[in-house]
Amino acid sequence: MQKVDLAIGILGFVALTATALGVVFADDIAGLQDYAFEESFVTIGSSADTPVGSNGVEFTFDLDDTPNATMGKFTFAFTENGRSQLTDGDASYTITITGPEGTMDTFEGSFSGNEDVVVDTSAWAETPETQGLTEANKDSLSFTWMEDVTITVSVDAPGSQIPLGGASPTYSVTVSGEALVFEAVPATPDVEVA
């Protein structure tokens, strides 16, 4: 056998070995990661029509099914039945977002009739060292933002007149969110010779 054929044989073996090593140890060989964000739109939940009563009404939504995501924007679509805005004025809302370590954010305001209220929490993504997301989580690429997170929506409608028939005004709310989904992506180097 000529030396060149031997060299080709050896390099062929090296190539096969490199392929096998690459396939088997791909994750170990892979390097540092960046974190990319992708926007997606999810509906978190809808409540039933609920009478407001004199003490207000409270709705609770759990965010358990959106792993690796932080919501950039929540939309609360309020529906009001049986109340006169003309005579009774606006209803008020309090939105509390609670994480595993306590209250993360609170929003208050008022709405009139059927109205969408949008709260923007996109600033959370700028400071991911917040509840559920520690440095250890970041390195192991698991973001626990939205586990053990609860959204509580309280609605108060003082001064409601009991309309004919004696039924209390009812409210429902549908919560949807524009999520910023974290994805671990390779940190692409900017090569000079290209």
Next chain:
Amino acid sequence: MAGARGGFNSRFGFIMAAVGSAVGLGNLVRFPRELSESGGSAFLLVYLALLFIVGIPAILAEMTLGKLSNSSPLNAFRKLGGEKGKAWQLVGILGMFGAVFVMFFYTVLSGWALRFFFETFRDGWWDAPTTLFNSVEFGVWTIFWHFVVVAATVFVVARGVSGGIEKTTVIIMPALFAIVIAIVLFAAFQDGSGAGYKAIFSFDTDALANLSAKDISRAVGQVFFSLSLGQGAMLTYASYMDRKQSVAEDGLTIAFADTGVALIAAMMVFPTLAFAGLLDSPEASSNFGTAFKALPLAFLQMGDVIGRILGAAFFLGLFFAALSSAISLIEVPVSVLVDNVGLKRGKAAILMGLLTYSFGVFAALSPEFLALYDEIAVNLFIVIAVALTTFFAGWVAKGVKEELNSYTSLRIGGAMVWLMRTITPLMILLVFIMGAFVGEDGGFMTDGAGFRGLAHSFRAAFHLE
């Protein structure tokens, strides 16, 4: 016409191959971004000045040595170096190693472009315009596409200079030009594309004034990286030139064609991004992000049929640009194995293909290995090789001025040799020092210094930090 060691059958074939070597991914993506971020047409003037002072003398130096010696890089320096020829072979070795290390990762990048072309037919990037790249740039399947590109390159080079390299490049280079021009013309007629032209051609003296010495040295480096210098590629191709071809005329043609393609590519990329409202998007904040995230997003907005056609054409063109460069890179060590070791071309090509594939596997899996190969090529081999080659052509080799003045009415030999003796190698040496030792803040071995980056990439690639 082709000699005993093979050669190009026509001047057109040589020009296409050499322009193919010079025109690569950098022309289509890096240069346009550099232009828009560094001062528009003000930067262009600086770039052209650097092209004349550094790029053209350097490319003419390499080509003249190749044509005079009619040999591979190692033999060229040995033959033309006189008594110290054996010592000067080291310059040829530096260039060859530069080509080899670039090959290790360039075939991976080429694989990205090829994959994206095929993904057009699977709706790959159409369905996920900004996220497909994240999942395919590194990984097990990237090894496959890297293998395909290596195999294609070996196939072309094994078939010889005229039968493989020339036959391939006379097809893919005109196809690339046609693709780029087609997208330029289409983009020109889209609403909102005007902002793209402004981004690249506005005369922004403020941005120019803010260029640091490090930025300028990077621009100089960009000139000779763009011309594929310091890797033995131009020298090798020129060694296959017909005796009666003019190095001066062909060298100038290649240099201007390389810059021309880069400029036209800028008119392709930025108006397209502007039309889609993506000029300042996060996807367009990096070179590869622009090519593989922002532009797919822009093509998406052009409509179902036109968007897919232009997208497929763009990635095919990107692949052609990368393939033609990869061919020239692998030809360097192949020519050394043929000329110096006496191997048959086919077996030499297979040997280099196997080596490229094996080392490239790690670049296909790890951004750190990819960066490491790039840093090694630039900081240890290429820049030094360009400086020494130019110096050698100016001071050591005999007949350079005469060769530059032959077979042409141009009489630039004297001026070029003067530049090769003085300004050009000095400027390249400055580039090496600024690039290797100076950081972004102007400090010694601070962040951004090439050798520091090389050490970091080494530690990161082997998980030592």
